[in-house]
Amino acid sequence: MAYETILVETHGKVGLIRLNRPQALNALNRQIITELNAALDAFEADTGIGCIILTGSEKAFAAGADIKEMQDFTYPQTYLDDFIASWERLSRTRKPVIAAVAGFALGGGCELAMMCDFILAADTAKFGQPEIKLGVMPGAGGTQRLTRFVGKSKAMEMCLTGRFMDAAEAERAGLVSRVIPAADLVDEALKVAAVIADMSRPVAMMTKESVNRSYETTLTEGIRFERRVFHSMFALADQKEGMSAFVEKRKPNFGG
Numbered sequence: 001m002a003y004e005t006i007l008v009e010t011h012g013k014v015g016l017i018r019l020n021r022p023q024a025l026n027a028l029n030r031q032i033i034t035e036l037n038a039a040l041d042a043f044e045a046d047t048g049i050g051c052i053i054l055t056g057s058e059k060a061f062a063a064g065a066d067i068k069e070m071q072d073f074t075y076p077q078t079y080l081d082d083f084i085a086s087w088e089r090l091s092r093t094r095k096p097v098i099a100a101v102a103g104f105a106l107g108g109g110c111e112l113a114m115m116c117d118f119i120l121a122a123d124t125a126k127f128g129q130p131e132i133k134l135g136v137m138p139g140a141g142g143t144q145r146l147t148r149f150v151g152k153s154k155a156m157e158m159c160l161t162g163r164f165m166d167a168a169e170a171e172r173a174g175l176v177s178r179v180i181p182a183a184d185l186v187d188e189a190l191k192v193a194a195v196i197a198d199m200s201r202p203v204a205m206m207t208k209e210s211v212n213r214s215y216e217t218t219l220t221e222g223i224r225f226e227r228r229v230f231h232s233m234f235a236l237a238d239q240k241e242g243m244s245a246f247v248e249k250r251k252p253n254f255g256g
């Protein structure tokens with residue numbers, strides 16, 4: 001597929017997807033979501049890729065859903081088309097996905113970042129759910145994921161006032177895993193992604209699935225799920241390789 005609104009690169013075992021509609025601060029229209037989903041499908045199918053990075057530009061990760069495209073939508077159209085459902089493709093990605101966020105991550109942009117497995121933020125990053133200022137509310141998981149990440153009080157304040165959170169506040173609140181100088185963001189994300197991509201592929205994917213399960217089940221069920229998946233890892237050659245490498249004082253070479 002030829003892409004017009006995203007740039008796609010591979011760096012060794014890492015797939016990099018860059019949102020690229022600079023004239024609209026990466027506002028998320030149908031085309032950009034369709035292309036993002038196609039790139040995710042391609043990286044998932046590529047056995048050479050072990051980790052994916054989603055990033056934007058220096059000014060904007062994404063300034064939200066495309067307001068100019070949305071402004072004339074009607075209720076029957078949004079319902080019948082199940083508007084936004086296709087965005088969830090990102091959250092169903094089985095390989096690990098890192099969001100590398102610089103500049104604005106607003107509305108659907110913040111929601112897209114939260115669908116990734118963790119967020120590395122540039123010191124320029126600004127997160128917000130300003131939909132209320134447009135007469136709507138978040139529709140791509142903002143009220144749910146933001147609340148789980150930063151707690152009810154902060155999520156409620158952000159969704160009800162549209163206030164932006166800077167990178168330092170986002171780190172304190174647990175929305176992002178780390179803040180990085182803007183100039184180093186993508187290089188650092190590539191380094192982190194390369195570390196993940198060198199791990200056992202099935203173990204990384206099962207670890208992702210297990211951490212995500214904690215958001216969807218009770219503690220007892222989550223612990224049971226984790227233990228069963230953990231047991232299954234002893235069927236993997238990578239478990240033998242990882243533990244032998246430790247005992248033999250060498251670097252493991254995981255085959256996946």
Ligand SMILES: CC(C)=CC(=O)SCCNC(=O)CCNC(=O)[C@H](O)C(C)(C)COP(=O)(O)OP(=O)(O)OC[C@H]1O[C@@H](n2cnc3c(N)ncnc32)[C@H](O)[C@@H]1OP(=O)(O)O
Pocket residue numbers: 023024025027028063064065066067068084104106107108109111130131134137138139140
């Ligand atoms: C997922 C769901 C269901 C909902 C949503 O996501 S709703 C959208 C939520 N996001 C927003 O409300 C943010 C809207 N944008 C802004 O508030 C500002 O653009 C800004 C604060 C991010 C940046 O302001 P700045 O003054 O630096 O830049 P602008 O001149 O305002 O923007 C440049 C250029 O980009 C267009 N733009 C920006 N955001 C969007 C958007 N979400 N949809 C469509 N277009 C957007 C903006 O109109 C301008 O283009 P023009 O010069 O051609 O008007």
